[in-house]
Amino acid sequence: MSKVVFYYFDIKGRGEACRLLLAYGGQQFEDRRITAEQWPTFKLKTPFGQLPILEIDGKQYAQSLAISRYLGRKYGLVGDTPEDALEIDQNVDLFIELCLKGGQIMYERDAARKESLYAEAVKNVFPDYLERLNSIINKNNGHLALGKLTWGDFVFAGLFDYFIKVLRMPDLEKKYPAFQKVVDNVYSIPKVKSYSDSTNY
Known part of the structure; x- marks a missing residue:
């Protein structure tokens, strides 16, 4: 072994x-x-x-x-075809892209610029990403892709605490219950x- x-x-x-x-x-x-x-x-x-x-x-x-x-x-947490793999990859990439956008703001050292960037993101960046992710997860019955458990769910669940932190949205799972469903689907295994x-x- x-x-x-x-x-x-x-x-x-x-x-x-x-x-x-x-x-x-x-x-x-x-x-x-x-x-x-x-x-x-x-x-x-x-x-x-x-x-x-x-x-x-x-x-x-x-x-x-x-x-x-x-x-x-x-x-065995992948699909059956290259297109299945592509769907998982694209949805993981969308999630990671939003995490990175939030992270860039969180690590900004200039306090005034940080708050300005955050206000702009809350208004014009985060909502669109969150709605798209929510729609994807609802469509896939509480999973990130393919309507079933994939490695993408583990990425989402593992980073969820960080996700909440960089977006500064402690009640995110209440506004988007589908997000919590992904986390629960992983951690209940x-x-x-x-x-x-x-x-x-």
Whole structure:
């Protein structure tokens, strides 16, 4: 059996979907959580100077979406055709695009500019993305694509806390119950729930 080690910080962030997928697949893995003190030295050992990293028998693989996509294929969380795969990819990309837009504002250092950008996004950017995501998820019966569980659901669920934070919308799941349904569909899976219940952040 392969030795699997997963490296990320002690937060959910971009690494949580990968952890959830590993749990779903029943994969035994070492969950290495890098501290702020360890990071400058550890960073030099990474392929791209970034986390997360999935290490399989000593070989390292990077990029959270690439890892999630790989695990999705490995555990049968993809469609039957290239077009199915394209649908998952496009919907994941839409979600990540909105996360990045929110993240760019959140990490803006100039306080006045930050508030100006946020006000503009709340008015002219976020609503359209949120409505599109909501429509997609409702159409797919509480999933991000294909009307069934795919690796895209794990990306959405793993990043949902971050999603709420960057949008500054603590009651987002109340306005868009479909979003919470995706999260619940993932975290209610017995192996995923067992992993989640054993983890503290």
